[in-house]
Amino acid sequence: MAFSKWFFLASFVLVAVQAHTLQRRSPFHFQYKNKLYYIETFYKATFYKAFMSCSKLGMNLVSIESDDEFDKLHEFIKTNTKYEHGMAFWTSAAAMEPLQFHWMLSGYPVGLASKWLPGEPNNKQGNEYCMHLWVHNKKLVMNDESCTTQAFYICEQPKLVTSSDIRR
Ligand SMILES: [Ca+2]
Secondary structure, three states: OOOHHHHHHHHHHHHHHHHHHHHOOOEEEEEEOOHHHHHHHHEEHHHHHHHHHHHHHHOEOOOOOHHHHHHHHHHHHHHHHHOOOOEEEEEEEEOOOOOOOOEEOOOOOOOHHHHHHOOOOOEEEEOOOOOEEEEEOOOEEEEEOOOOOEEEEEEEEEEOHHHHHHHH
16 A cells, blocks of 8 residues: 555656656747747647737737847747748737838837848738748748738747746
């Protein structure tokens, strides 16, 4: 009886340790400054479904607030995904007026002027009202695209402050 109790407890601890290790090693989460990101590279969705999928996770579709944040995302995507030409990731930037992109959650205009693919945004065929990140010739660039295109997506949430952060 005592042995089976220990066996049960040991199994439980082993499963918990494995789950923790997997979570830490997951290539699809990463932190940068005050944000935690989730990068979906399995399911593709329209901009609208991507927006809702992030909400269901308690997160938001990503808003990129600086060149530095863009570069960190680029580095992470390059290192942890297939990084294939044509791979695309929705962000939360959309245009009320053609070519005028704003982050939907904050309302701030999209900066990052140097990150557009040359010639973009171009509102091709007059229906490109959403902005995605695009792997193009081994670079990550921005492009305006039809909101109903299927693409991967990036969610973000504020990083919770832990006691170890406070001690630093
Ligand atoms: Ca375009």
